Amino acid sequence: MNPVSSLGPLRPSPLVEQATSHLRAQITEGHWSVGTKIPGETTLAKTLGVGRSTVREAVRTLATLGLLQSRQGAGVFVIADHEAEEWPVRLRRAAVADVYEVRMLIEVQAARLAAGRRTDEDLVVLDAALTARRTAGAGADGAFVDADIALHRAVVTAAHNPVLTDLFGEFAPALRQALIDLVELLGLRREDPHHGDAAHQALITAVVAGDAESAARAAQAELEQTLAHLRKA
Template sequence: MPQLRRVPLADQAAEVLLGRIRAGEWALGSKLPGETTLAPQLGVGRSTVREAIRQLAGRGVLDSRQGSGVFVTALDAPEDWEQVLRRADIVTVIEARIAVEAEAAALAAGRRTPADLRAMRRALDGRMSEGQSIEEHVNADMALHRAIVAASHNEVLLDLFDGFVPRVRRAMVEMLRIRPVASESEDHAAHVAVVDAIADRRAEVAARESRGHLDSLKAALS
């Protein structure tokens, strides 16, 4: 069995256990051996094993059940969301935005409130304010897209969108500095079309307009 040599030992122990799970030593739903078995295998004390198990439980890989033992609940640990986004190509991020925002627009068409509509209309006006810098325009654009997702009243979709914002914002600012939008009026009309479809409770149209706008953005960034 791999032995641990460097500190912090609990972090090392967690990675060794995760490696063994990834390698298929324990199947999904199976019970891990007890601390008295794992500790000598890893070359650490039982308290270190307990801390390693706690770490993996926090990452969703293990579940420690009182009186029953420790069970495998996932065969790998998801990467940190920010690290994934930092590494992802911006086009890949836009593709993920399409999945999130087209669905959010459809949901918003059925769930939007008068307050949601007011927020979207205000954000629309904010996109076209006179004398905006590129950064201010991008911030206003992100505010509109967020208002649309918020109108879906789906917290998971909103959390996903908020995760995209820093990566997308930087890319949009850089792109607009090099290559401004060919027609600001057409770009704004595309946003108006999404909001109007949501206001009219036309879910399919809202999703189609949202997807079409983001597909155009993807093409511009490719």
């Protein structure tokens, strides 16, 4: 089979996305098997009707996805016939307790940083988040978990580290339903609708006071308690 026989000229713009899609199809549909050296930039550019820079960018994208690998002096080779799972997908597939362990590492450091970096605006948000969590205690488990996550997000945001903020944003969706299930399964709010209020108060108090080590300890203690419940569930 001609390795580029199933390719054809592309429509104008967005050319990189189209080129990436066409080259990905060559791999995932078996036209280029694992171990195959793909045609060179010039050949692909001519076949697809685009510039070499467009082909180069498409190849770079597919390399990032784990499908292609450039070998200096040898060319570009197919190294997988399916894409590696994106990070959010991997999180959903991971054991919740494993994800929670990593979340704990993130939040303990975030609490420590937040205590030293929180602004006056952050203090207002943190106070509102704690109040909202308490108010949510009178409602359904889903609303309570959402308010709990919002409080933790406020602490992470107060650390003023965009990488930590983004990481927390990736973990939160993976944990939400699991935490709702955990609350319902173990009946954590049956006797105490405001489950964990004292621990969260201690965390916010330490951050507001600017006590970095107390904030870190409070976050560690609160998250370890939930992790213990997760492991038993």
